[in-house]
Amino acid sequence: MRLFFERGFEATTLDDIAEAAEVSRRSLFHYFASKEEIVFSAKADFPNLVAEAVSRRPAEEPLLDMVENALIDLAMRYQTAQARDLARLIHDTPALSAGDQAKYEKVERVLAKALAERKGLPETDIACRVTAATAIGILKLSTEVWLTGDDAGPEIFGTAAFAALRRVLG
Known part of the structure; x- marks a missing residue:
């Protein structure tokens, strides 16, 4: 990852990576x-971290509060300079951003399942699926705002976004 951060994704070759890792390209x-x-x-491991964050929430917590609090907890625990560098690398590299969308789809499925399990509902519960989406x-x-360069963490925008959603829902 250091090479990608220093040189950029496109400029870093597999040979560079193999050499830095002290393994052959074949290995x-x-x-x-x-x-x-x-x-x-x-x-x-991100999808599993999301599921674990949900599992730590009180089961009686309303769905929207549960998911907001789980994501904020996750942001607070894993917000590092390296995490931001990785998010920026993925965001700024077209070859990576498409794959990132697939990751979000997987996280959404895992989150919906984790919410349903925590609430004792069927995995296909529509409220859990809508909340996860x-x-x-x-x-x-929140990640996009975090990458704009201000020093506020993604939890700041996330909290504001959930508050805005609650106002819209009235």
């Missing part, structure tokens, strides 16, 4: 099929 391909896969491996939309927006 590198044993673990990763592409440079994209290397980048996304750094975020592979909405929350992931807010997560995307």
Whole structure:
């Protein structure tokens, strides 16, 4: 990841990565099929972290509060300079941003399932699915704002976005 941050995604070759990792290119391909896969491996545990954050919430908490509090907890725990650099790399690299959309879809499914499990509802519960889809939309927006360069963390915008949603819902 250091090479991607220093040189950029396109300028970093698989040979550069293999050399920095002190493995052969062939060994590198044993673990990763592409440079994209290397980048996304750094975020592979994110869906599980979201599910764990939901599982720590009180079961009686309303769905919208549960998902907001879980995402804010997650943002506070894992907000680092490296996480921001990784998000910026993915956001600013066309070859990576398409794959990032697939990641968000997976996180949405995992989040809906985690909400349903926490509430003791069927996995297909529409309220859980709608809440998860909405929350992931807010997560995307919060990440974009975080990357604009101001020092406010994504939890600041996320809190404001959930408050705006509650006003719209009236």
